[in-house]
Amino acid sequence: MENLPLIELPTEQTERADAASNRRRILEAATELFAARGPDCVSMQDVAQAAGVGMGTMYRRFGDRAGLTFALLGERHRALQEQLLRGAPPLGPGAPVAERLHAFGRARIALLDDGEAQMLLTTGNAASATLRGPDAAYRTHLAVLLRDAAPALDVEYATNSLVMAFDARLHVHLRYEREWALERIQDGWCALADAWLAVAPAT
Amino acid sequence: MENLPLIELPTEQTERADAASNRRRILEAATELFAARGPDCVSMQDVAQAAGVGMGTMYRRFGDRAGLTFALLGERHRALQEQLLRGAPPLGPGAPVAERLHAFGRARIALLDDGEAQMLLTTGNAASATLRGPDAAYRTHLAVLLRDAAPALDVEYATNSLVMAFDARLHVHLRYEREWALERIQDGWCALADAWLAVAPAT
């Protein structure tokens, strides 16, 4: 489990000094603009201009809008992942599987709820956030926990269903159109995890 | 259950004759182009031109690209929904809940697999296919079945998790990147449905 892939930090090895400084400026400008106007009122042009760089620079660095967004979210997810690997139970190792799943799900959904969903909504279809985004790193974590606890399962499928429940559009829908409390969404996710665990528990 | 909303047919009431004819021509042109080149190589311009109408006409009729796509998919989904309401078991009424869920899930995923997923991928983020698209009509069906069978559940949340599993990007990912067999995806969905049913079965 120690080879669980951390969300990649910028490859500090082969990066030119000006490039690094540009990356920092882009991230700072984006953070500021997103906070000030909301992510859906900020174009890539806006960010480039505010950062004082050209479009080519942004796209060389981050690939596309989704890449920039994921980079902005990287910090908090690196922290959560650190806790999963080396933190105290129940987030970290040591607690029973069900409790670890619950703790993880609640933490992850809390992040979604704290502005992340709105940012992910603007990433379009280009790459499913589920596949390239922050959650990609959590698949392994879920799969490992499930594999231990319920070996009879199609663990990969179950993992997918758990990760799909972090979908930003779903979250925004439930939270703001249906006006669900955060806790209801978290409880629902925990119930889903429990349902999978109950399918074929390791005896 | 008889008030389950059918996927809306064009409101034949207040529609001018020329408008109706234009709608037909747009749908025909789109069907043909999508089949010929694949949905990701057809722009809205292409469709308008092939149909011999202006952009304004398309957008007045269908709202956006997603709307056009959903309209194209409407026929097959109206047929499936008809079967759910009045068809023979296990798709239609009469069979045990688990069997009805399985039959429905398999049928719906088969449609996804048959070209639908690629079409939905091009609809972008504008509207979650899950909320406005074909699956919106299936939420009620799932909720009713689940409510009968497992009243202790948060039926709405469970419904969402089942519908999210029809996500087009997920399907394309599993099917073509991971190269899963169609049956594995269908089996996975059935297992998810069973897991929910097992949580708090009606005695």
Added chain:
DNA sequence: ATCAGAAGCGGAACAAAGTCCGCTTACTCA
């Protein structure tokens, strides 16, 4: 048949994501 008015229409204009390519500049290695 006529006519008023609303519904519908076309296509130019706009916005924003993402690409391209010739120029610039930071690093490397004598």
Added chain:
DNA sequence: TGAGTAAGCGGACTTTGTTCCGCTTCTGAT
């Protein structure tokens, strides 16, 4: 220190979805 070179840069350009608005056409009542 002084080329050589590859990485990096800027911003115009392309593409595509979507909107806007002045004009046209259908329709129902008279």
